[in-house]
Amino acid sequence: MNLADQVQALYAKYGALKGITIEIHKQLIAIAVKNEAASATIFLQGAQVAEYSRIGEQPVLWLSQENDFKAGKSLRGGVPICWPWFGDLSRNPDQVKDQVNLSEAPAHGFVRSEDWELLAIDLIDSETTRLTLQLEVLPTELWPYPAVLRLTVTVGVELDLELKVKNLGSDAFSYTSALHSYLQIGHVSETAIEGLEAVEYIDTLEDWQVKQSNSAIGISAETDRIYPNIPAQVAIKDKQMRRQILMSADNLPDMVVWNPWIDKSKRLSHFADNDYENMVCLENASVLDNAVELAPGSDSISKVSIRSVRL
């Protein structure tokens, strides 16, 4: 079905719903949501929440202004879904790595560039809208394990993303995953990350050494850290925007903290040279020792809640 027909079918099904608009961004289709609490934009490709704002407030999620909205290329920004592996496959646990042909493995898995099906839009109340999207993962040479992924996005006073993974095959498989949230900040020099102080972390930029910072995290250089087994909630304190963004998760025990800083910003696709000043990624994840093994027929549900609170 071509883009116009897809949009037509979506309008027929959901166009009459209050606050729902079907949008075309070049080669991609998005669902725009607006209710009394918030607005959001969810792209069918990758089931990617690209935007989320509380009504009358600055965006909570950061989205690159250099995206070209091409089919097959995940947007830079919002909340990309990293599955069935996080990051560079070669740095994944053996039980994940050995399942896949390393030579063809894109960073962060493949589901973030696939077209997901919109199953439902529900107007829960005047402040809450829920979208349900699904991706059937058919066996391929790259990933031979049939599965179905379902993402439930709840747009309201907070943004909730719930990802359910079900193993449809007759063999167990293992995966790592992350909800790779890009968060909008006023300026990196006036931002601190609280809640990870007591957690040892892996510094992927310094030979994966284990380190610990005993104070709130400030960012003043390229930062790419894996914090295993984090506390229930992590906060970004944003002095300039006079708010904090609270990140809490269920069944995603780890967090990756990433900011590309100056040099990597120049090398990144769809990323302006100074974009590092206004974003930081806090990625709730299940990686390394927390890789998930899914038995045939079983499922795993993980969830992230993102809430913006005025300081």
Ligand code: TA6
């Ligand atoms: O989560 C951190 C990270 O793995 C960084 O190393 C950087 O590669 C970032 O993800 C973005 O990855 P992407 O493939 O979306 O450009």
